[in-house]
Amino acid sequence: MKRSFKTxxxxxxxxxxxxxxxxxxxxxxAPFMEVGGVPITLQTFFAVLAGLVLGSRVGTLSMIVYAVAGLIGIPVFSRFHGGFSIILDPTFGFILSFILVAYFTGKIVEKNNSVPAFILASIIGLAINYVIGTNWMYYAYKFWAAAPSAFSYKMAWAWMVVPLPKDVILSVMAGLLAHRLDKTVLSKGQFKNLKRTA
Known part of the structure:
Protein backbone atom coordinates (compact mmCIF):
# COMPACT_ATOMS: atom_id res chain seq x y z
CA MET A 1 0.00 0.00 0.00
CA LYS A 2 1.35 3.42 -0.94
CA ARG A 3 2.09 5.78 1.87
CA SER A 4 0.63 9.29 1.84
CA PHE A 5 2.78 12.27 0.97
CA LYS A 6 4.55 13.80 3.94
CA THR A 7 5.51 17.43 4.47
CA ALA A 30 21.23 34.50 -24.21
CA PRO A 31 18.32 34.65 -26.70
CA PHE A 32 20.39 33.04 -29.46
CA MET A 33 20.37 29.73 -27.54
CA GLU A 34 17.42 28.35 -29.49
CA VAL A 35 17.47 25.79 -32.32
CA GLY A 36 14.43 25.00 -34.46
CA GLY A 37 12.17 26.72 -31.94
CA VAL A 38 13.57 24.59 -29.10
CA PRO A 39 15.13 26.68 -26.30
CA ILE A 40 18.33 25.21 -24.86
CA THR A 41 17.40 25.05 -21.19
CA LEU A 42 18.31 23.21 -17.98
CA GLN A 43 14.90 21.57 -17.65
CA THR A 44 16.07 18.10 -18.65
CA PHE A 45 18.84 18.29 -16.05
CA PHE A 46 16.40 19.14 -13.27
CA ALA A 47 13.80 16.59 -14.42
CA VAL A 48 16.45 13.85 -14.33
CA LEU A 49 17.68 15.10 -10.97
CA ALA A 50 14.13 15.09 -9.59
CA GLY A 51 13.74 11.39 -10.30
CA LEU A 52 17.18 10.51 -8.98
CA VAL A 53 16.93 12.57 -5.80
CA LEU A 54 13.23 12.32 -4.95
CA GLY A 55 12.48 8.87 -6.35
CA SER A 56 9.81 7.86 -8.84
CA ARG A 57 6.88 8.82 -6.64
CA VAL A 58 7.77 12.30 -5.42
CA GLY A 59 9.81 13.08 -8.53
CA THR A 60 6.81 12.35 -10.74
CA LEU A 61 4.60 14.46 -8.48
CA SER A 62 6.97 17.42 -8.84
CA MET A 63 6.91 17.20 -12.65
CA ILE A 64 3.11 16.86 -12.74
CA VAL A 65 2.76 19.94 -10.54
CA TYR A 66 5.21 21.82 -12.78
CA ALA A 67 3.22 20.93 -15.92
CA VAL A 68 -0.14 21.75 -14.33
CA ALA A 69 1.18 25.06 -12.96
CA GLY A 70 2.19 26.10 -16.44
CA LEU A 71 -1.03 24.91 -18.05
CA ILE A 72 -3.19 26.97 -15.69
CA GLY A 73 -1.27 30.09 -16.65
CA ILE A 74 1.64 30.45 -14.26
CA PRO A 75 4.63 31.52 -16.44
CA VAL A 76 6.95 28.66 -15.50
CA PHE A 77 7.65 27.37 -19.02
CA SER A 78 10.51 28.56 -21.20
CA ARG A 79 10.39 32.22 -22.26
CA PHE A 80 8.09 32.76 -19.25
CA HIS A 81 5.15 31.21 -21.06
CA GLY A 82 2.13 29.64 -19.46
CA GLY A 83 -1.45 28.79 -20.34
CA PHE A 84 -3.39 25.93 -21.89
CA SER A 85 -2.53 27.00 -25.43
CA ILE A 86 1.00 25.66 -24.85
CA ILE A 87 -0.41 22.22 -25.71
CA LEU A 88 -0.30 23.23 -29.36
CA ASP A 89 3.31 24.36 -29.11
CA PRO A 90 5.81 22.08 -30.91
CA THR A 91 7.89 21.91 -27.71
CA PHE A 92 5.07 20.72 -25.43
CA GLY A 93 6.16 17.12 -25.86
CA PHE A 94 9.32 17.89 -23.92
CA ILE A 95 7.22 19.19 -21.02
CA LEU A 96 5.12 16.02 -21.02
CA SER A 97 8.25 13.89 -21.15
CA PHE A 98 9.56 15.33 -17.88
CA ILE A 99 6.90 13.35 -15.99
CA LEU A 100 8.12 10.04 -17.46
CA VAL A 101 11.75 11.10 -17.12
CA ALA A 102 11.35 11.57 -13.37
CA TYR A 103 9.36 8.34 -13.00
CA PHE A 104 11.75 6.03 -14.83
CA THR A 105 14.97 7.52 -13.50
CA GLY A 106 13.55 7.22 -10.00
CA LYS A 107 12.47 3.61 -10.54
CA ILE A 108 15.92 2.57 -11.74
CA VAL A 109 17.81 3.98 -8.75
CA GLU A 110 15.24 2.66 -6.30
CA LYS A 111 16.28 -0.83 -7.40
CA ASN A 112 20.02 -0.18 -7.70
CA ASN A 113 21.79 2.72 -6.04
CA SER A 114 25.28 2.22 -7.49
CA VAL A 115 27.09 4.96 -9.41
CA PRO A 116 26.66 3.16 -12.78
CA ALA A 117 22.92 2.79 -12.11
CA PHE A 118 22.58 6.51 -11.41
CA ILE A 119 24.42 7.40 -14.61
CA LEU A 120 22.47 4.83 -16.65
CA ALA A 121 19.20 6.14 -15.24
CA SER A 122 20.21 9.66 -16.22
CA ILE A 123 20.98 8.65 -19.81
CA ILE A 124 17.72 6.68 -20.07
CA GLY A 125 15.85 9.71 -18.76
CA LEU A 126 17.53 11.88 -21.38
CA ALA A 127 16.60 9.39 -24.10
CA ILE A 128 12.95 9.44 -22.99
CA ASN A 129 13.00 13.24 -23.09
CA TYR A 130 14.41 13.32 -26.61
CA VAL A 131 12.21 10.58 -28.07
CA ILE A 132 8.93 12.02 -26.77
CA GLY A 133 9.88 15.66 -27.28
CA THR A 134 11.29 15.28 -30.78
CA ASN A 135 8.44 13.14 -32.04
CA TRP A 136 5.87 15.58 -30.65
CA MET A 137 7.77 18.43 -32.31
CA TYR A 138 7.81 16.62 -35.65
CA TYR A 139 4.10 15.83 -35.68
CA ALA A 140 3.21 19.31 -34.40
CA TYR A 141 5.09 20.92 -37.26
CA LYS A 142 3.58 18.49 -39.73
CA PHE A 143 -0.06 18.71 -38.68
CA TRP A 144 -0.81 22.02 -36.98
CA ALA A 145 2.25 24.26 -36.69
CA ALA A 146 3.91 26.18 -39.51
CA ALA A 147 6.63 23.79 -40.64
CA PRO A 148 9.50 24.95 -42.85
CA SER A 149 8.95 23.85 -46.46
CA ALA A 150 11.78 21.29 -46.38
CA PHE A 151 10.99 20.03 -42.89
CA SER A 152 11.38 16.28 -42.39
CA TYR A 153 11.67 13.74 -39.59
CA LYS A 154 15.42 13.66 -40.16
CA MET A 155 15.58 17.44 -39.83
CA ALA A 156 13.68 17.32 -36.53
CA TRP A 157 16.35 15.04 -35.10
CA ALA A 158 19.13 17.09 -36.70
CA TRP A 159 17.90 20.10 -34.72
CA MET A 160 18.42 18.12 -31.52
CA VAL A 161 22.11 17.52 -32.25
CA VAL A 162 22.96 21.02 -31.00
CA PRO A 163 21.68 20.62 -27.39
CA LEU A 164 22.59 16.91 -27.20
CA PRO A 165 26.23 17.24 -25.99
CA LYS A 166 25.16 19.68 -23.29
CA ASP A 167 22.33 17.41 -22.17
CA VAL A 168 24.54 14.29 -22.11
CA ILE A 169 27.14 16.06 -19.97
CA LEU A 170 24.52 17.50 -17.63
CA SER A 171 22.75 14.14 -17.33
CA VAL A 172 25.96 12.41 -16.30
CA MET A 173 26.62 15.24 -13.84
CA ALA A 174 23.08 14.81 -12.47
CA GLY A 175 23.76 11.11 -11.93
CA LEU A 176 27.02 11.75 -10.08
CA LEU A 177 25.54 14.57 -8.01
CA ALA A 178 22.41 12.61 -7.10
CA HIS A 179 24.46 9.58 -6.07
CA ARG A 180 26.61 11.78 -3.85
CA LEU A 181 23.52 13.32 -2.27
CA ASP A 182 21.98 9.87 -1.82
CA LYS A 183 25.00 8.73 0.17
CA THR A 184 25.30 11.89 2.25
CA VAL A 185 22.47 14.38 2.73
CA LEU A 186 19.58 12.11 1.74
CA SER A 187 20.75 9.25 3.95
CA LYS A 188 20.23 11.26 7.12
CA GLY A 189 17.38 12.56 9.22
CA GLN A 190 14.01 13.30 7.67
CA PHE A 191 15.39 12.75 4.16
CA LYS A 192 16.14 9.11 4.89
CA ASN A 193 12.84 7.68 3.66
CA LEU A 194 12.21 10.21 0.88
CA LYS A 195 12.48 7.67 -1.96
CA ARG A 196 10.64 4.83 -0.22
CA THR A 197 7.72 3.80 -2.44
CA ALA A 198 5.72 1.64 -0.07
Missing part, protein backbone atom coordinates in the same frame (compact mmCIF):
# COMPACT_ATOMS: atom_id res chain seq x y z
CA UNK A 8 9.09 16.72 3.38
CA UNK A 9 7.81 15.10 0.17
CA UNK A 10 5.71 18.13 -0.72
CA UNK A 11 8.49 20.53 0.23
CA UNK A 12 11.04 18.77 -1.96
CA UNK A 13 8.54 18.49 -4.82
CA UNK A 14 7.85 22.23 -4.59
CA UNK A 15 11.59 22.93 -4.62
CA UNK A 16 11.98 21.04 -7.88
CA UNK A 17 9.01 22.85 -9.41
CA UNK A 18 10.87 26.08 -8.67
CA UNK A 19 14.12 24.67 -10.08
CA UNK A 20 12.31 23.64 -13.27
CA UNK A 21 10.94 27.16 -13.68
CA UNK A 22 14.43 28.61 -13.19
CA UNK A 23 15.98 26.06 -15.53
CA UNK A 24 13.36 26.81 -18.18
CA UNK A 25 14.25 30.49 -18.30
CA UNK A 26 17.91 30.67 -17.35
CA UNK A 27 18.89 31.06 -21.00
CA UNK A 28 16.82 34.23 -21.41
CA UNK A 29 20.08 36.13 -20.96
Missing amino acids: IDLTMAAMFVALMAIGANITQI
